Amino acid sequence: MAPPSAIDIVAVSDTEAITIPDPTIDGIASRRLKAGKLVAGTASATNSALFKSPFTGKPKAKRWDHYITVEGKARHPSALKGAAEHLKKPGLISLGGGLPLAENFPIEEISIKVPTAPHFSEKDARESGKILTAGKYDASEGSSVYDLAIALNYAQGTGSAQMIRFITEHTELVCNPAYADWGCVLTVGSTSSLDKGLRTFCERGDVVLAEEYTYSSAVESAAALGVNFIPIKMDSEGLLPEEMDDILNTWDEKSRGARKPHVLYTVPTGQNPTGATQSATRRKAIYKVAQKHDIYIFEDEPYFFLQMQPYTGPDSPSAPPPASNEAFLKTLVPTYLSLDVDGRVMRMDSFSKVIAPGTRVGWVTASEQIIERIVRANESSVQNPSGLSQIVLFKLLDEHWGHAGYFQWLINLRMEYTRRRDTLLDACEKFLPKDLVSWNPPAAGMFLWMKVDYHKHPAASRKTILEIEDEIYLAAVEEGVLVAKGSWFIAQRGDFVPEELFFRATFAAESQDKMTHAIERFGAAVRKTFGPE
Template identity: 40%
Template sequence: MTFPESKDFSYFFSQETKSRRPSPLKTCIHHFSNPNLIFLGGGLPLSDYFPWDNLSAESPLPPFSKGIGAPPTGSKDDTLNVAVKKNEKTGNDIPLARALQYGYTHGQPELLDFLRGHTTEIHDMKYSDWDLIASIGNTNSWESTLRIFCDRGDVVLAEEYSFSSSLAACEAQGVITIPVPVDAFGIVPEKLEELLDNWTPGAPKPKLLYTIPTGQNPTGTSLSSERKEAIYRVAQKHDFLIVEDEPYYFLQVGNYIEDLKKREQVYSAPRPTHEEFKKSLVKSFLSCDTDGRVLRLDSFSKILGPGTRLGWITGSKKLLKAYVSLHEVTIQCPSGFTQVLVAGTLHRWGQSGYLDWLIGLRHEYVSKRDHTIDSLAKYLPKTEVFTVVPPVAGMFFTITIDASAHPQFKSKYNSDPAQVENAIYEKVVSRGVLVVPGGWFRTLGQTNPPLPDKSDKSKANEIFFRGTYAAVAPEKLEEGLKRLSNALKEEFGLTN
């Protein structure tokens, strides 16, 4: 089946992107490897002077049967040696001499090849001219996305609560973020459509929807395939691009099973096959995209380690071109060491071994999520004041709190839920546990375009806290949730 090309969305580009001209110097660097031309063109140092050879690291060996967290023992049964030479091209390895040289703004070909293979395994690409480029992680990719598309005063849509760094990037750049109403399952497509249908005539319309579809930060919610399709149709109707920031995509831990026997049954079932695993994944926005209006930001931060500072951006070649031009004057490319080690590890694992890793990683988070929800059920006071919706993906859980139930809501806090939130934060920290107030993540729309009507007035006194089950080991997690529950009891004067 042949797919059509992506549409041309270059009219969304910022003034900055439009005024960026191709660098003649960059074209000339491409001559570097032409054997007939003696290259006195650019300041490329001789690789003889790169002081490293025989780069190596040990990684665990697929299928990671003792669990992905089990440290390799050094034995051949569980340990893989990723060893890469400076000047030899072996298999799919990136020779160190090339990785440490200038060039390859898109990323090293061996790394991109692996990621393209991965993309076709996981996503259902629906236009012909898609591609991906390497990035240094989603934080930078999002900030760059704003530079590429938005001028001061431009508008982007974002979930009502969103990742504070992403919002901070908008604020500093003078980009207006308009909150999109969410419920326990993420963005509500009908409310998004309503918001856009009733947009103030003449006010600038949004260029982008920024969304963290899976295991959303901070709310922990996940968009279903159906909602994504509906949101995509709104994007087509009102013509904006969708930026899906998906660091937690592979942490899809499924529904929480309260009944322990049933849970045991499910979880003692054999490890899913690769096909079962892939089928179990929610459809991405990328897989809905017939126009080339989705930009997907992927990251190894939650999958291999944040300090890799490595990720990738997938979208239409027409849009990726603008990222490459920006990268040429900013990051140039991710670290060569990182690319050598990550590509070296992934190629040795193979696509199949990488799926084993992802399955193993998900397995870890399933038990973390379950342990968290079990503990909250055990320690949290049994009252409707506190609500926990078990997350189906990601690293975060939230406790939603009816601030008006606080005994001093009126007397001390002037009926202001934000003041209650602050008091709770101080209390829990003083009791030795840190969770983050939801208010820190609020997407603040500004005055010119209309704010969504707070239709559900019953929620006006709702506050929430974001916790994570990622950062600590199980015993500490349980102790933390106990401290948290006790602090909440104390604050609300509850005893059960």
């Protein structure tokens, strides 16, 4: 079988031929200055086109009418949301919408204390952090462009204009999509984004391609919609493009009981659960397969900014951090969105892993056609993320840190996660029986994927792989450590039995001392399980 970089696939269009000016933080500041103060009141209509660079010469995205579902096509604009457009008319008296008066909101002001770049430690935040305050009428009084009167009221399905501006600029800085008509919409986190994507692209009975081990909530979200996952074999870099191509080339609808897949769900960076990160070469090869078979890609990237420094070995110092924001951005693996010349990628981002899960704010970036469908879905379901979360994030990211400070925060996270990962890996080197347990140092994310050679179990000829997995899992709990079973993450549910035995450990949840003790306990559990009967 040919290596991924050598598979014989002809792309529909060339991802290497697109040259687009790189946006800069200074360029965004200049553009904001030229545009003047943002005026976006209660339920203000907005979209990314208002805040993108005025680039010309980019192609338009391909249309996806042939894949959009019956449900996706059935969604129509909200009459009430549409009527809010007239609120900007001077002197208009509105009796048309159920927008409560802000004077009846029992919250006059909120304050948050946050670190100031580049002093991000918890100690620094306590001792010298800045208190940011949001009042009820800051916008009307001229002290801010966003206030509680706006944030606490109903809003559009896009999310607030204030956050859409920041998200659009951020996406342009990081991904700089190669086609013209892209946009962003806020969601209630990545799982909500995926739900919207599945409902837009997949009918009941459809199947979705995915890594053979994948995020369990994604599988469960799809199953509830009558959609199953089809596994693609993986290596240390993630899914194998030649395996994906082979599945699609040989697909037989009668024997498979489903039409040929037209969607790929992938977690390309720090993949959950395996920790695998697709290289730029791997991503380009997978994108070419997607072009060949007209596959639409769901790019789920909650761990994208948790790319770490290389692992240098037990007790070795980590490589120094990137010297600047620009150097940091250059170290990041190209996103599928940045490679996408067709508009065949729906990228899902989230603040859950880089700010806090409880914010429940994420966003989708895709072509305007797909963004419009997701906005319609938001209007009739979640509407938009919490206004309190949006104004807190706005105060922190836009008014306080700015794009430059946010990138400094992400560099800080890179080094923090590098230290945490290195602590876990050092403990593995010290405490795990290497004749039974093997692993690859993850380059991103928050998970370590450990393979256990179950063939060496004394009862391997009599016990199933799942029985041995359960035995190790319970022995670990008895020793005082909880790890996740690999079988929880199998993409293909039902009667499928895995060929290998894995466990997932995280280096995000505990202190570094506790992680070391945890790995020592897991090593003891493995030795105990594999001891003589």
